[in-house]
Amino acid sequence: LARTLRALNETYDAQLCLRIGRPDEVLPALARQVSASRVHLTREFTPWGVRRDTRVAAALHADGVTGVPTGSPYAVDPGSLTTRAGGAYKVFTPWSKSWLEHDINPPPEAPEPLSLSSAPSDSPAWASIDDAISECAADLPEAGEEAASAQWHDFLAHKLDQYDVKRDRPDHEG
Numbered sequence: 480l481a482r483t484l485r486a487l488n489e490t491y492d493a494q495l496c497l498r499i500g501r502p503d504e505v506l507p508a509l510a511r512q513v514s515a516s517r518v519h520l521t522r523e524f525t526p527w528g529v530r531r532d533t534r535v536a537a538a539l540h541a542d543g544v545t546g547v548p549t550g551s552p553y554a555v556d557p558g559s560l561t562t563r564a565g566g567a568y569k570v571f572t573p574w575s576k577s578w579l580e581h582d583i584n585p586p587p588e589a590p591e592p593l594s595l596s597s598a599p600s601d602s603p604a605w606a607s608i609d610d611a612i613s614e615c616a617a618d619l620p621e622a623g624e625e626a627a628s629a630q631w632h633d634f635l636a637h638k639l640d641q642y643d644v645k646r647d648r649p650d651h652e653g
Contacts, residue, residue, distance in 0.1 A: 481611035486623025497604040503534040510544045513596035519549040
């Protein structure tokens with residue numbers, strides 16, 4: 480995550496704003512600082528995340544800012560696919576067939592015009608990111624959208640034809 484944040488910051492010419500603190504305090508303060516009328520929040524489904532986002536939306540609303548639930552971290556939102564009896568799937572194949580029949584919402588479009596605000600980061604936030612990067616002993620793949628795209632294209636060109644065999648072998652790449 481730390482390396483991905485650094486790569487994203489490079490993508491946006493070092494304009495990524497990283498803050499430390501309680502989201503229900505930090506986001507309204509940031510919205511005031513940049514005179515935002517709306518703040519888009521990735522929809523959350525865990526009980527803790529829903530409670531957090533409810534507090535954030537209330538704090539934004541108190542400042543006259545609209546919290547807009549946008550998108551989802553999931554391809555299909557939890558609970559949106561159920562068996563004919565209304566229960567949860569217990570076997571992958573029927574779930575995957577239901578998923579393929581499900582209307583998948585396209586990613587939200589970027590609002591027009593989109594402009595980045597120059598809000599400063601908390602310097603301790605970037606220091607903690609750099610500490611995490613320097614302390615990581617794992618041999619991880621390169622981070623960032625460009626690296627992920629290159630890995631995807633390499634998979635398509637060199638590994639896709641073996642996927643049906645190697646997908647059940649986590650000890651093999653591919």
